[in-house]
Amino acid sequence: MTSYGDDATVRDILTAKGETWAVVGLSNNTARAAYGVARVLQRHGKRIVPVHPKAETVLGEPGYASLAEIPFEIDVVDVFVNSALAGEVADQAVAAGAKAVWFQLGVVDEDAYARTTAAGVAMVMDKCPAIEIPLLD
Template identity: 55%
Template sequence: MTDDVIERLLDHRVWAFVGLGDSPDREVHRQAGLMKQRGKTIVPVHPDGAEVLGEPGYRSLAEVPGEIDVVGVYRRSEFAGQVVDEAIAAGAKAVWMPLDVVDEAAAQRARDAGLDVVMDRCPAVEWARRR
């Protein structure tokens, strides 16, 4: 992953956050809130499908209407591969795996499918470095 890839992802408009539920104490909630404050459209994806941060929620990436630019993979590393495969199937342009979420095989599958990949990086930190 290069700085160009990170910059491209930060410029994308629609971010689906897998693992985004209604618990404000979770890191995914903070990251989604920050991206929303920065003008991004956020899409909560969580098994309960609840509304989060004023946005309608969906139970899976397959249920999300419209295009998804970036899928934030806020699941433990052992579940990242499944989310990446769902992102590929949903036609996402990119996947972002935050700090401590690492799955090299899933990242390679995403790249092979034409998606940009950022792994083991924090969107808020990368935003602050570039903006």
């Protein structure tokens, strides 16, 4: 499979571009991968913003039902939805002015990747920031 998001792009998103991370699919379900990844991002100094239909507060941060409802700038949109829904989230991230989109392990939509990067928004696909962050050291 093709790699989407070279090492330089990964590093740029995890450092320069990525202070505020909207985590789509994040809820208080501690068994879900989104919860663990959000916790790792917080431990590395990132502000996480839960985005989930329940709009619940997670890890001390107030949640929103959609990206469009977030009233401040989003640096990175981290996507924890299945591949069939991910493209729509990427389009919403571009519309919201995000600097980058990150599709988690197993989330692949080549058309969304092409649209997002053509719009000038950095993108990583089929990788996990919780795995990549320790590799920066």
